[in-house]
Amino acid sequence: MNNHSTDGIFDEVTEFPDPETKRRLERLVGLDEVKERLVKEAMMQLQPSSLEEWSLRHFDHLLPALCFFQRRPPLFILAGDVGTGKTELAETFGDAVSRKAGIPILLHSLSLTARGTGAVGEMTRLISAAFAMIKSQAACLTDRQAATTGHILLIDEADALAQSRESAQMHHEDRAGVNALIRGIDDLAEGRRPVLVVMCTNRLRALDPAVMRRAAATFEFSRPNAEQRRVVLRNAFPEYVCSESELTRIVELTGNRDVGAGFSFSDITQRLVPSVVLAAYPNQGINAELIASVALTIKPTPTFTEV
Ligand SMILES: Nc1ncnc2c1ncn2[C@@H]1O[C@H](COP(=O)(O)OP(=O)(O)OP(=O)(O)O)[C@@H](O)[C@H]1O
Ligand SMILES: [Mg+2]
Structure with a gap:
């Protein structure tokens, strides 16, 4: 650059x-x-x-x-x-x-x-x-x-x-x-x-x-819908990490879990994905179970509401 x-x-x-x-x-x-x-x-x-x-x-x-x-x-x-x-x-x-x-x-x-x-x-x-x-x-x-x-x-x-x-x-x-x-x-x-x-x-x-x-x-x-969350997650974790059906479950977990809003794009790219990698590194691999358990520990950033 x-x-x-x-x-x-x-x-x-x-x-x-x-x-x-x-x-x-x-x-x-x-x-x-x-x-x-x-x-x-x-x-x-x-x-x-x-x-x-x-x-x-x-x-x-x-x-x-x-x-x-x-x-x-x-x-x-x-x-x-x-x-x-x-x-x-x-x-x-x-x-x-x-x-x-x-x-x-x-x-x-x-x-x-x-x-x-x-x-x-x-x-x-x-x-x-x-x-x-x-x-x-x-x-x-x-x-x-x-x-x-x-x-x-x-x-x-x-x-x-x-x-x-x-x-x-x-x-x-x-x-x-x-x-x-x-x-x-x-x-x-x-x-x-x-x-x-x-x-x-x-x-x-x-x-x-x-x-x-x-x-x-x-x-x-606006925040990503389920399909868009799926694409971002799939870009980070290919098929050899989690299957299509496992991914569907993770996509659901990053949606609105009765907390007002689902994950923003940055919640996925800057919080969830790095946390998953760090949870696995350096001693273990990543599987759907690990991604799901980390997703459950993360609360979506509150929606920006205009005052
Ligand atoms: N549409 C998207 N697709 C994939 N990743 C995205 C998308 N939007 C945001 N991200 C991810 O989230 C990060 C933060 O995005 P960005 O800085 O553009 O947010 P913003 O809309 O400017 O937020 P803010 O209002 O807080 O400034 C990006 O670096 C990227 O990793
Ligand atoms: Mg910005």
């Missing part, structure tokens, strides 16, 4: 394609639809004339509908429960875009410290600087031009930055920060820039309505 130097605004800048990122993206279960939509949106940002070419090919005309794509903020919100793949997808879909478009894609993750130190004007300054930096790197494309590099600006835990200005406790400085964010997004929408802004949040309703209404799409993520 190539990490470019940063100046404190971004946690890191990652360049795609990258083989490890490709593997992380492939491991995600049940998110194909969101992934495909994000890739398609990114392709349109990178090759804006392709939409017009499509229209001419099919209708011999420029479809009036296309004018709604002009000045459309390239903002996507990934929202939902904890451990459901929001950050993982946001950090990895750029690899698929890069491979499809055949150009490098840079992922800029806005540092949470961009919330500032509390000094007046700090957050506003940092957000403005982040958008200015993206703009300087991603020049507007002219009519027939395709991008040679694409950019993704990732704002994780976006509720920390974009919480509603209506909130009574909100400091005026934070309000100014949200305004800077809205201005930054609007600015990006002005020209055809090869940029996508992705925000992740657990608290969709806490986001400022003006930020939410600018989103080209909002995707809701």
